[in-house]
Amino acid sequence: MLEALTAEMWAFYAEHGYVRLGKLLSDAELAGLQTRIDDIMLGKANIAYDKLLMQREADGMSGQTEQTTGSKGHTLNYRKIQNLELDPLFLAYMTRPLFRSICAGVYGEQTPIACFRAMFMNKPAFHGSVLPYHQDRWTHLDRDPLATVWTALDPATVANGCVTIIPGTHKRLLNPDHPSGFLTERQAELLLAEHAPLPLELAPGEAVLLHNWTIHGSDGNRTAQSRRAFSVCYMDAATTPSNDEPISPIFSDTRVPNSPT
Ligand SMILES: O=C(O)CCC(=O)C(=O)O
Incomplete structure (x- = not known):
């Protein structure tokens, strides 16, 4: 299993705004996270539900x-569940040395890191929620988070609404002064006339590192197979939100224990 990005992977990421990390979860680890998220949805988990942001389809x-x-009820019909850093199993995964070393590469070795969003993103079976193309940015933050790791907990396919990206679009902000990272219809039309979108089909347990500015979106799920995924956005812990939103520090620095550097 991957422990750190190779120089080739970093170069690919710099050029294309994404890089595949391969399978990061063993079958047992995957089953553990699948069961845990289903238990959370179904109200069976021992977790502070009043601290989880939960959105249902x-x-x-x-x-x-x-x-x-x-x-919002005991159902598998959730779209999004945020603040999963509160769950020990999800926290253990998202704080692995691989992700620490990715943060070192993105933010520098001395930078304390917080997670901006540790969230479950789901497309329940036969649910049609479409997420239009956008760049991930939030103007209530005084600087942009730059890196997200998206891990498939089910097969992610074109048919069940895998994330689709437009590679290479991380090099500039399309709407720097606009509060939303969503593209206008015209922008999307122009972009798609020139660039082929790339569906990121992933097997369960596989992950991808995405630059937050890489334009991406996802379609609805036309199949009986749910599309569960866990997405973590890593940001500089010095980031200051202009509202009262608390931030969740996860790494006090990004040096990987026992690493030669
Ligand atoms: O999981 C997905 O379908 C896409 C998630 C996404 O675009 C986002 O969180 O910004």
Whole structure:
């Protein structure tokens, strides 16, 4: 299993704004995270539900409920569950040495790191929630988080709404002064006329590192197979939100214990 990115992987990431990390979860680890997230959705986990941001898909084919703290019912029909750093199993995965060393490469070795979002992103079976193309940025933060690791907990395919990216688009912000990273319809049209989107199909347990500015989106799920995934955005812990949003420090520095550097 990968322990650190190779020089070739870093070069690929710098050029294309993403790099595949391969399979990072053993079958047993994968089964553990799958069971844990299902237990969280079904109200069976020993976790502070009042601290989890939970958003459920609407009962029809598309649309979502508001994203607020607390359970929205015992169902597998959740779209998003945030603050999973509160769960020991998800925390253990997202703080692995590989991710520490990725943060060192992105932010520098002395930089304390926080997670901006440790979240479950789900496309329940036959649910049509579409996420239009966007860059991941939030203007209530005084600097942009730069790196996200997206891990498939189910097969992620074109048919069940895998993430689709436009490689190489991480080199500039499309709407630097706009509060949302979402592209206008015209921008999306122009971009797609010139660039082929790349669906990131992944096997369960495989992960990809994404630059936050790489334009990406995802389609609805047209299949009986759910598309569960765990996505963690790593940011400089000195990032200051302009609202009262607390930040969650996870690495006091990014030096990997026992690493020769
Ligand atoms: O998991 C997905 O479908 C995409 C997630 C995404 O675009 C995001 O979190 O910004």
